[in-house]
Amino acid sequence: MAFSLAFLALVIERLVGYPQWLVDRIGHPVIWIGALIDRLERRLNRLDLDFPIRKRNGVIAFVLLLLATLIVSVFIERSVLWLPFGLIVLAVISSSLIAQKSLEHHVRAVADGLETGGLDGGRKAVSMIVGRDPDQLDEAGVSRAAIESLAENFSDGITAPALWLGLLGLPGAALYKATNTADSMIGHRNSRYGAFGWAAARFDDLVNLPASRLTALLFIAAACLVPGASPRSAWAAVRRDAGKHKSPNAGWPEAAMAGALGLGLAGPRIYGGVLVEDHVMGEGGRREATAADIRRALSLSRVADLLLIVLFGLLADGLIALW
Template sequence: MTLLLGMLLDALLGEPRWLWSRLPHPAVLMGRAVGWIDTRFNTGDRRKRNGTLGLAALCLGAALLGLALMAVPGSWVDVIVLAILLAQRSLVDHVRAVATGLRAGLAQGRAAVAMIVGRETATLSESATARAAIESAAENLSDGVVAPAFWFAVAGLPGLLVYKITNTADSMIGYRTPKYADFGWAAARFDDVLNWVPARLTAALIWATTPSRRSIAPIIAEAPLHRSPNAGWPEAAMAHVLGIALSGPRSYDGALRDYPFVNPDGRHLIGPPDIDRACRTLWLTWGLAVFATVIVALF
């Protein structure tokens, strides 16, 4: 029931601004730890070894912290930590802000989507802006909600914290660039491993929200075509449930990447109403996850 309470508390409160404007969010502290490892050890000709040992140290520290927190009497600590590190409410708020921005104007929509994606947004069309928001919604539903809940269910607070520090490291150093190709290799690979089951579970939950229960076969066929071994699963599921095309070409660091579309036969012209539908799908998927948690807790 701890997992259920944590999910409900996160959905109710999200990330209270009055609190995190006064205290550093745990995700910020994790980012500082990864940044320190990067600054201190991402040098020399043994970067892959340094990055692997650095990630191992971060994961060990996270696991030990989780064990220490579990030693506190009562389950209230588990519930609070879980609610803080889940991101359902904040994810929906950030994605919905893109729809609100687009309704006010393309510039406002681009500014809102720039808060949640890493690609260049200055030249995005309305459809590309909406597509970026929906892709982020699908991927972060897996990374920020289902995966943390899954690893908490499997290994308690140590599992949750190890997942979060790994995911943070991947988001900061897990890039195939000259600076991080070697140093961030372990973070990227371990993040892929930890997200393998949650990504596919997220896809199944998203697919289960559609009343028609359309075939899951296209999702299974198209997900591996995505540039990421895991992100393709929730994105493919979201694309087929909404009947739209996702992924496709995008620009990073001034270079256009010609990625294939997921559900290429879906609608390519999309806008704020599709973002609204994606937000409803996020809540429906969350509801299914809550229902599954209750069933597991009872039986």
């Protein structure tokens, strides 16, 4: 049932997305999760406490977050499945945890911004999806940042929630989303979150391991079907570069994307005025990235998304046949 649920959720989100009017009226699961994280952080992450105590409090806060998410998601799943067409209703609810349309929309906006508003337009659009300093980016930097965000967030926002949905149903996807949201909010290695966000950051690394590898394979397979993309170079970049990235997961989709498009991604980046050194994914010396490369990356991700949907459809059909 869970793989059928994931397949339906992927199709629904791909076609409909999460409407803005619904966000305006009731919010979004990530907003609700973020509000709980913020409340726990303000109550438990007092900066006057010692590092070990703040680390312990961070573990407590993270466990409380997961428990609350588990209770709510199990209740929803068990309640909805009793309804007529319960699986479809549950798929609609589950689709809110997947971000196909919104990711594509925000990345395409960067290409549109560069092409219609120049560098300022591109910087403004890319600031909505990356944490690095947009004012430090030239056109190539804006383009690389958008493509890197597309590659990493395809894994975090599409493959991973769909995978955990397929394995563990709505609770699996909801727990993953809570973990990933916590990592994005408090999983930073700085004076405020280095201790408190330790548990969320480490657990996020763990639960993203399978999805990041699967995403790299999807990009390699998609490169076989996208004109001008190179599956051979994508495979070579993954083997050579993925393990050298600062993140144990981001390097896999970024390396596959870089190799497929013949670009150099990742490398040194500036966050909050601080230079963060990192290994370059792919062949970095060939040429500078452009808005056209963002659109090529979007084409690759759309094919990879279709392959993911087909994969879950085959898994659901195969399990139904076995049953």
